[in-house]
Amino acid sequence: MTLVALISNPRSTGNRAMLPAVRDYCARNPDIFHYEVEEVDQIAAALRTIALIKPKVLVINGGDGTVQATLTELYHGGHFGDNPPPVAVLPNGKTNLIAQDLGAYGKPLAALDKIVQIARDDLESHIVVRQLIALSDGEDGRAVLGMFLGGAGLAEIILYCRNKIYPLGLPNSVSHLLAALAGLAAVLFGLSAKFLPITRNALRISWFRTGELNGSFAVVMVTTLEKLLLGSRSEVNASPTGHLKFIAVEHNRAGVTTMLLDTLMGRFGTRRGRGVHLAREDMIRIDSDQGRVILDGELFEASAGKPIILRSTAPVPFLRLAA
Template sequence: MLGPMFYAPETAAALHETIEDLARQQVECLVVDGGDGTVGKVLSVLYASSYPNHNLPLIAVLPSGNTNLIAADVGFGLRGVEALQRLQDRASSKRLLSDVKQRQPLVVSWPGQERAAELGFFGGLGAFTRAIEIAHQPAILKNYAHDAAVFATFALTARQLLSPRLRQSWLNGTPVALGLDGNSAEIRDRFLFLCTGLQCLPHGIWPFWRSQGVSDHGISYLDVSARPEHLTKAIWNLVRGRAPGWIQASQSYQSGSAERIRVRTGQSFVLDGEVLETGPEQCLDITAGPVVSFLQA
C-alpha cells in the first residue's frame, strides 16, 4: 500500500530533498505520520520550498508522536492502514476535498538574521518556557513515558509555584516586550505568554478570548502580567475554556487576535515543544502564516 511515494527522511537535508522532489512532481496531497514536531518540520520545509505559499499541498495528519496538539484540532481522525485506505477511497472517487479544515500556522522568524523561519502551531514563553525546561530535564525524559512525563512536569511546576522559596521567582515573571501588529511596546515583566494558530486544544482547554466584534487575524494570544491577581482562580477557569467577565476586565490578563507579534526578550521561545533562542538581537517575529488545508476523515 505504501509504494514508491512513501518517504521516511531521517535528516533535515533528506527532508528538504524529499519535499523538493514532491514539488517537482506537483504532488498535491501529503500524508504526515507523526506528532507536533514532525508536522512543524514538514511545514517549515514546505514554507521554504518550491511550493508556492499561496498553494501549498493538502495535508493529512496521522498522529503518532509524543505530543499531538495539532492533530487534536486538524488531525485526519484515523491512523495506520485504515487512514490510508480511507484516503485512497476518497481520492479515487474524487472526494478528497469533501471535508477540510483550514488553519494558519505560526511563522517564527528572526529580523536581520540569516536563519530559516520555523513553523508550528502553539508557542509561548515566561512560565511556559520554564515548564518546558523542566519537562526536558534528563531525569524526566529518561524515567517517564510521555503521559507520565506530562504529569511529572505539571507536578514539579505546581510544587515550585507553591513553594514559598521559589514561588516569587515564577510570579515576578520575565522581561518581555510584545508589539502587536506593528505597535511598539515597552519591555515589562510578564508571567506568561501563549499564542496559537489552532482553534481548539485537547480536553476543552482554551485560554484565549476576543472582545466582541474583534475579528480573527490568525493568531490567538494570551498575555499574563507578572504577579497576576487571582492566579489560581484564573487558571481553574482558563484550563476549562472559560474566560469570565472578571478575567476579561482584569489588567493582569489580556487576550485577543493578531496577525503579527514582535517579541523582544532574552528568554527562549518554545514552539511546539522546541526551544528557540531569540538570538543576539533578542528579537523574533511571530506572524500568521499561509493558509494550510488539512484533510478530515
C-alpha cells in the same frame, strides 16, 4: 495519480516501534507513496520528489521537529507552485497538538488508513485552512514556520518535562501532568529548587497595532490552532483581522488562579480575566535579555538586541479527518 504521499522520520520516538507496521501497510497499498527521512535537511529533497507525483494529500509522520521542518520547507520551497496539497499530521509526537486540532487521535496507523479513505473521495468537505506562525529575529534570514508557540514559564515547563520527566519513561499524559504540577507549585507557592522548573521570565511583548505588555509571565502562548491544551478552544471574539491568537498569564496567584479555573471550566483562552491577557494580531515582538520560546517543539532564544518576531503567513490547506 498517487492519492497520499507520506513523509516518515524513522528516528522519531513514536516511529521506533510503529514504523514496521507503517511500512507494511504502505507496501500493501498502491495509493501511498512513502518517503523516509532521517535528517531534517533531507526534507527538501523529499518534497521535490513528492511534487513530481502530485499527491492529493501530504501526510507527515514524525515528531514535532519533523512537522515543523516540513511545514517550513513546504512554505518556503515552492515545490508545488501555487497549489500545495492539503497537509495531514499523524498523532505520533509527544503532544500532538496539530494532529488533534485536525481531528487525528488514537493510533497513527488508524489515522493513516482514514486519511487514505478520505483521499479516495472528494476532499472538499475535509479541507481547512490555517495560517502559520513565521518566527524570525527581524532580519532577512529564512523564518521558521509552526502553529503553536509557548514562552515564559510555559517554555521552561516544556523543557523541564523534556529533560527531567520524559527520561523516566512514563506515559506522555503522566509526564505532562507531573510537569504541570511542578510548574504550578513553583508559581503558586514561590518554590525554588533544582528539581522544579524556573517559571519566572521578564518579557516585553509588543503588539504592533495595539500596545505592549511588560512583566513576568507564567504562560505565554501564540497559536493559529483552534484547540489549545486540555481541549479548550482559542478565543474568537477579538479583532477578526489578526490570525495570531495570543494569551499571556501574569506570574502571580491571581493570573494563575484565573487560568486554572477557566481551564477546569473548559474556557481558558476564551475570555480575559484577572492577570490573563488575550489578543489577536498579525505581528508580535518578544524582547528579553534571556527569554526562551518553543515553537512546535523547537527552542529559540531572545536576547538583548535580538528580539523574536512573529508574523502570520498566508493560508495553508490542511486535511481535517472529521468533516
